[in-house]
Amino acid sequence: MLSFLLLLLVTTTASQLVAVGEGGNDTNGVNMKKCLDKERNALLLFKAPLQHPDDCLSTWRVDEHDCCKWSGVMCSTQTGHVTELYISGCSFVGEISHSLLNLTYLNILDLSYNSFHGTIPTFIGSLTELSYLDLSYNSFNGTIPRSIGSLRELRRLDLSFNSLYGTIPPEFGNLTNLQELHLDSVGRCRVEKVEWLSHLSRLEDLRMDGISLASANHWVDAILSLPKLTHLSLGGCELSQVMYPYSSFLNSSSSSSSISDLSLQNNNLTSSMYRWLLPLTSNSLQILDLSGNMLDGIPKYLGNICSLVSLDFSDNSAIIKFPDFLTNLSGCTSLTLADLIAYGSQFTGSLSNEIQKFSSLGYLDLSDNHLSGSISEKLWELPMLVILDLSFNNLIVPSTYHLSSLSYGKDIHLRSCKMLGPRFPKWIQTLKNLYRLDLSNTGISDTIPLEFWDMWPSQLIYLNLSSNNISGKLPDLLSNFATYSVIDLSSNSFNGQIPKLSSALATLDLSRNKFSGGISFICQIVDGWLEFIDLSHNSFIGQLPDCLWHFKDLKVLNLGHNNLFGRLPPSIGSLIQLQVLYLYKNNFSGELPLSLKNCTSLISLNLGANKFYDNVPVWIGENLSGLYFLLLRSNKFFGTIPLQLCQLSNLQILDMSMNNLHGSIPSCLSNLTSMVQQGGFSQDVQYSTKYLQGSYVDNAMIEWQGDEREFSRTLKLVKSIDLSSNNLTGQIPYQITNLFNLIALNLSKNELSGEIPPKIGEMINLEILDLSRNSFSGRIPSRMSHMSFLNYLDLSYNNFSGRIPTSTQLQSFQPSRYNGNAHLCGPPLTKKCPGDEESESPPIIGKSEGDGEDIDDELERWFYIGGGMGFVTGFWIACGVLLFNRRGRHAFFQFYDSFKDWVYVKVVVFIANLQ
Numbered sequence: 012m013l014s015f016l017l018l019l020l021v022t023t024t025a026s027q028l029v030a031v032g033e034g035g036n037d038t039n040g041v042n043m044k045k046c047l048d049k050e051r052n053a054l055l056l057f058k059a060p061l062q063h064p065d066d067c068l069s070t071w072r073v074d075e076h077d078c079c080k081w082s083g084v085m086c087s088t089q090t091g092h093v094t095e096l097y098i099s100g101c102s103f104v105g106e107i108s109h110s111l112l113n114l115t116y117l118n119i120l121d122l123s124y125n126s127f128h129g130t131i132p133t134f135i136g137s138l139t140e141l142s143y144l145d146l147s148y149n150s151f152n153g154t155i156p157r158s159i160g161s162l163r164e165l166r167r168l169d170l171s172f173n174s175l176y177g178t179i180p181p182e183f184g185n186l187t188n189l190q191e192l193h194l195d196s197v198g199r200c201r202v203e204k205v206e207w208l209s210h211l212s213r214l215e216d217l218r219m220d221g222i223s224l225a226s227a228n229h230w231v232d233a234i235l236s237l238p239k240l241t242h243l244s245l246g247g248c249e250l251s252q253v254m255y256p257y258s259s260f261l262n263s264s265s266s267s268s269s270i271s272d273l274s275l276q277n278n279n280l281t282s283s284m285y286r287w288l289l290p291l292t293s294n295s296l297q298i299l300d301l302s303g304n305m306l307d308g309i310p311k312y313l314g315n316i317c318s319l320v321s322l323d324f325s326d327n328s329a330i331i332k333f334p335d336f337l338t339n340l341s342g343c344t345s346l347t348l349a350d351l352i353a354y355g356s357q358f359t360g361s362l363s364n365e366i367q368k369f370s371s372l373g374y375l376d377l378s379d380n381h382l383s384g385s386i387s388e389k390l391w392e393l394p395m396l397v398i399l400d401l402s403f404n405n406l407i408v409p410s411t412y413h414l415s416s417l418s419y420g421k422d423i424h425l426r427s428c429k430m431l432g433p434r435f436p437k438w439i440q441t442l443k444n445l446y447r448l449d450l451s452n453t454g455i456s457d458t459i460p461l462e463f464w465d466m467w468p469s470q471l472i473y474l475n476l477s478s479n480n481i482s483g484k485l486p487d488l489l490s491n492f493a494t495y496s497v498i499d500l501s502s503n504s505f506n507g508q509i510p511k512l513s514s515a516l517a518t519l520d521l522s523r524n525k526f527s528g529g530i531s532f533i534c535q536i537v538d539g540w541l542e543f544i545d546l547s548h549n550s551f552i553g554q555l556p557d558c559l560w561h562f563k564d565l566k567v568l569n570l571g572h573n574n575l576f577g578r579l580p581p582s583i584g585s586l587i588q589l590q591v592l593y594l595y596k597n598n599f600s601g602e603l604p605l606s607l608k609n610c611t612s613l614i615s616l617n618l619g620a621n622k623f624y625d626n627v628p629v630w631i632g633e634n635l636s637g638l639y640f641l642l643l644r645s646n647k648f649f650g651t652i653p654l655q656l657c658q659l660s661n662l663q664i665l666d667m668s669m670n671n672l673h674g675s676i677p678s679c680l681s682n683l684t685s686m687v688q689q690g691g692f693s694q695d696v697q698y699s700t701k702y703l704q705g706s707y708v709d710n711a712m713i714e715w716q717g718d719e720r721e722f723s724r725t726l727k728l729v730k731s732i733d734l735s736s737n738n739l740t741g742q743i744p745y746q747i748t749n750l751f752n753l754i755a756l757n758l759s760k761n762e763l764s765g766e767i768p769p770k771i772g773e774m775i776n777l778e779i780l781d782l783s784r785n786s787f788s789g790r791i792p793s794r795m796s797h798m799s800f801l802n803y804l805d806l807s808y809n810n811f812s813g814r815i816p817t818s819t820q821l822q823s824f825q826p827s828r829y830n831g832n833a834h835l836c837g838p839p840l841t842k843k844c845p846g847d848e849e850s851e852s853p854p855i856i857g858k859s860e861g862d863g864e865d866i867d868d869e870l871e872r873w874f875y876i877g878g879g880m881g882f883v884t885g886f887w888i889a890c891g892v893l894l895f896n897r898r899g900r901h902a903f904f905q906f907y908d909s910f911k912d913w914v915y916v917k918v919v920v921f922i923a924n925l926q
């Protein structure tokens with residue numbers, strides 16, 4: 012829904028922006044009266060406190076005397092008075108200046124889409140000529156001033172999308188000329204008595220979504236007294252809490268509403284609502300939204316509304332038999348209904364043959380229900396059907412249909428239905444007008460008939476065959492795809508080389524197959540829109556071709572787990588939008604190209620498990636300042652750790668283990684502020700192209716002493732430093748203990764010496780600490796006994812001495828974690844300290860550890876305990892999992908027509924503050 016709002020915002024703002032500037036010109040040209048000084052001053056005073064006024068008001072200049080020529084200002088040609096003021100979409104912050112009061116002839120005031128704050132000024136009620144007042148999409152708070160009730164000329168009032176609260180003033184009943192009243196998402200407002208509403212006899216459009224009507228008894232009567240009302244939206248109004256929605260006098264049979272568009276979503280309504288819904292519905296009703304309630308069916312009368320075009324019944328939480336639902340709906344409604352949207356409800360039973368009565372149906376979405384049985388052939392005979400989504404049900408898709416006339420059918424989504432056979436459904440090829448096809452996770456175990464790939468020249472926008480067992484080779488894929496299209500063949504058994512590809516692709520996901528051969532095929536994608544390439548987990552071999560300047564829009568490049576080798580090509584520097592570069596587990600070698608420093612959008616850089624041979628470049632710290640994840644592990648990097656890395660203030664995972672680094676650990680690591688602070692990776696990156704819109708999360712992979720695991724959980728809160736298996740010398744800089752939020756620190760297998768900084772005990776979030784196989788000496792700091800989150804500790808093979816501090820914590824680890832320290836004594840070691848004559852082992856409470864427990868179990872336990880914070884951590888991550896986002900998908904379809912806008916928006920990156 013967020014993307015829906017964003018899209019709305021973007022498109023609307025754009026159009027609003029155009030509105031500014033249309034004002035100032037004189038269309039008649041003759042005998043224009045000049046602007047009055049008093050009003051001109053008022054406008055200048057209005058402008059004065061605004062920040063960056065010239066973004067919108069550059070024509071409002073002191074040396075331009077006629078303010079009627081200023082943008083957004085319209086004057087009366089007869090009197091020169093300012094009559095209209097449009098200052099919309101300018102991002103202005105601040106309060107509205109009092110000076111507006113001097114614009115006494117103002118007719119239209121539009122300040123929408125700014126960030127004006129403070130309360131809505133009471134004086135606005137003195138602008139008595141106003142017929143149009145739009146303050147929507149601002150940050151006004153406080154209550155709605157009663158004085159607005161004095162604006163008796165108002166025909167349109169829009170206060171929606173602010174932060175107001177309190178009661179809607181009953182004085183609104185004085186606004187008898189109102190035709191449109193928009194109070195949706197106005198904040199936390201409520202209506203107490205609805206009497207005022209019934210005075211607004213000219214009202215045509217009323218939107219009050221988000222306003223509580225919980226105590227508004229008899230609201231239905233009030234609505235019915237509005238003879239001109241055609242649009243009523245009462246989403247999220249707590250209607251289920253209204254004690255008496257209508258009066259006993261309501262004579263429902265004689266009332267006739269003229270409402271054509273009625274939204275009652277998210278009200279927790281049960282089917283008792285159908286008693287009061289009846290008088291609100293008539294044969295004017297075209298659009299009805301009952302989504303997000305607890306309805307367990309629909310009454311027959313809804314099936315007899317001969318005008319209904321669209322019914323949204325999504326997200327209802329009561330169980331309903333779908334055949335009964337259809338039967339009740341199949342009066343004359345069945346002839347008019349074009350959209351039946353009912354995803355995420357609790358429909359059971361089969362897709363009954365009754366569906367064939369719905370001859371106007373164009374958009375049918377029953378995804379994410381509990382429908383079962385076989386998909387009826389009758390469905391395909393619906394003459395107008397354009398979009399069909401039956402994903403996430405228990406439906407069976409027959410592999411053959413004896414059909415002839417399947418000319419319609421543009422979008423077919425059958426994700427997670429079961430394909431009978433399990434053959435590839437040939438009947439798909441009879442759908443001549445296919446645009447989007449989703450057969451993912453349908454159990455297909457087959458090859459794809461060659462003709463399939465020639466079926467829809469330049470037409471397919473979306474093809475998802477992922478998570479099946481489809482085998483065979485791919486033919487040339489040059490012709491099927493339309494511009495900016497998505498192809499997802501991941502997690503199958505495709506093999507062979509990739510032949511020619513279409514240039515039109517935006518997303519190419521061939522991961523987790525058995526593809527082989529080189530990857531120079533990507534160079535065929537020229538002038539493309541490509542944003543996402545995932546070729547990981549295949550058997551690709553060869554070099555990364557030097558043609559990457561083809562991909563100016565690329566955001567994700569995942570080539571991990573293949574057999575690619577050679578140097579990275581210089582053209583990698585042209586990927587200036589790249590956010591994720593994942594090359595883990597290949598055989599890349601040589602130096603990193605200097606041009607990589609151009610990739611300043613990088614968030615995650617994983618070059619691990621290759622053969623790169625280079626210094627750790629200083630430009631990583633200097634140029635790639637957006638990095639959250641930096642993984643260079645298991646390569647041949649040499650030299651010292653550059654101090655510039657300390658400038659990566661967002662860095663949460665630093666893994667340079669298993670290289671040939673020498674020198675000391677820089678003390679400036681304490682500058683890695685994200686490891687000091689709470690919270691974590693707060694960027695949700697959404698790629699519009701994958702599954703139309705998926706939300707991207709990283710995929711965590713834990714590699715633990717040869718044992719590799721992958722967890723697809725968010726890494727948002729993981730903070731770790733792994734410098735193990737290098738040749739580092741010197742001491743642990745005491746500054747490292749400032750990294751309060753560090754969760755894992757692995758310095759094992761180096762040549763480090765000196766003592767453990769005593770303040771290590773203050774790193775209370777530390778869960779993993781591995782200092783094994785170094786030359787550390789001295790005593791184990793006693794404060795370590797307070798590190799209550801510590802789940803994995805290894806101090807073995809050093810020169811530690813003295814007694815292991817006594818605490819349940821440190822004694823709970825296996826003795827082997829202290830082995831190889833000749834002078835260490837006390838439990839859990841059997842070696843007694845001098846003076847400990849008797850064997851008095853301290854009590855072991857809580858998580859005691861069986862001797863036979865192996866690393867796996869310990870890791871597993873750590874994983875669950877650590878998981879209490881809502882994540883699974885590891886030192887090592889893999890990237891490239893995109894989650895399927897149902898809501899986003901549906902929001903998308905609502906904007907089916909705005910595909911161009913969508914493409915324009917392409918990637919929405921929004922910051923969600925994780926507190």
Ligand SMILES: *[C@@H]1O[C@H](CO)[C@@H](O)[C@H](O)[C@H]1NC(C)=O
Pocket residue numbers: 032035036037070080081082
């Ligand atoms: C008014 O119209 C003239 C001629 O069409 C144009 O050059 C000028 O920029 C316009 N002024 C404003 C303020 O829009």
Ligand SMILES: *[C@@H]1O[C@H](CO)[C@@H](O)[C@H](O)[C@H]1NC(C)=O
Pocket residue numbers: 049052053109110111112113
């Ligand atoms: C209205 O204009 C008069 C004359 O310019 C001025 O004295 C007065 O302060 C203005 N009122 C407001 C509210 O700005």
Ligand SMILES: *[C@@H]1O[C@H](CO)[C@@H](O)[C@H](O)[C@H]1NC(C)=O
Pocket residue numbers: 128129130152153
């Ligand atoms: C209203 O907003 C202003 C400025 O944003 C803020 O100072 C004030 O505390 C807010 N008032 C209320 C009641 O929320």
Ligand SMILES: *[C@@H]1O[C@H](CO)[C@@H](O)[C@H](O)[C@H]1NC(C)=O
Pocket residue numbers: 160181182183184185
């Ligand atoms: C405006 O509304 C209030 C409250 O409903 C009412 O008492 C008052 O008489 C109305 N004012 C006018 C001028 O009609």
Ligand SMILES: *[C@@H]1O[C@H](CO)[C@@H](O)[C@H](O)[C@H]1NC(C)=O
Pocket residue numbers: 249278279
């Ligand atoms: C809806 O009803 C459920 C259970 O009756 C309740 O827990 C929930 O808070 C209600 N939600 C709203 C928005 O009223």
Ligand SMILES: *[C@@H]1O[C@H](CO)[C@@H](O)[C@H](O)[C@H]1NC(C)=O
Pocket residue numbers: 581582583584585586606609
């Ligand atoms: C790196 O960026 C600069 C400027 O942004 C550009 O001129 C240069 O061509 C880029 N280098 C490569 C290898 O693309």
Ligand SMILES: *[C@@H]1O[C@H](CO)[C@@H](O)[C@H](O)[C@H]1NC(C)=O
Pocket residue numbers: 654655657658679682
């Ligand atoms: C670390 O931060 C301190 C204080 O902000 C700064 O003076 C110092 O230069 C930084 N060190 C490095 C290596 O970035």
